[in-house]
Amino acid sequence: MSQFIRPLPESEAELLSLTQDIAGRSLSELAQRINWVVPPDLKHNKGWIGQLLECILGTTAGNLSEPDFQHLGIELKTIPLSAENKAKETTYVCTVPLLEHIGLQWENSCVFKKLQKVLWLPIEADPTLELGQRKVGQGFLWSPSEDELDILQTDWEEFMELISLGQVETITAHLGEYLQIRPKAANASVVTTGIGNNGLRKQTLPRGFYLRTLFTNQILQSQFVGY
């Protein structure tokens, strides 16, 4: 094969064309293009698939807090599919602001910004399939509908209210219709500064916003309805 040249899609159409090109290809085939070794499993390489596809499609944001395709305002998200073609895992969105969020409006939130335009890339994740044999599915661009935005906003405002009242510790992953808040850290001993129940600063576990599989499955179904 010829040398792999990292693409830098300049338009949405170009990105969609690249997405079309990788649909149906296996992870080992894509890894080979850029001389990456397929790990035996994801246990110690949880972000491997996401990073592989970022490199294959030519994202530019690195670990900046910006959309993966900065100039296109598009965020890339892989989504692991079970054997029944349903989302296996929740989707991480961004870190929950626990302190510097006073007066923050929904429209200025990281959740709202991240979800403006997403390139969803379904990936086979049936555990009986060897990692390298798993195939990339049909990627598609998505933006939340008005109804979806309403529910996301309601969830977000409920969470931020609790946080500003110093109730972070009472938030469990059971709360929220589309969004949920769960720990987002290397381990349970990591701390960041938040607001305690006395209104004073308090060290607490960093948390992240995640999209429930209920919601991502809804997105998948609306995309592939009648397909």
Add this chain to the structure above:
DNA sequence: TGGTGATCATAC
């Protein structure tokens, strides 16, 4: 058995 809480890798 699936969802919640916990965890893994890496760059800076």
Add this chain to the structure above:
DNA sequence: GTATGATCACCA
């Protein structure tokens, strides 16, 4: 510690 990328693993 923060950010990026997520999946693991246990228990209700």
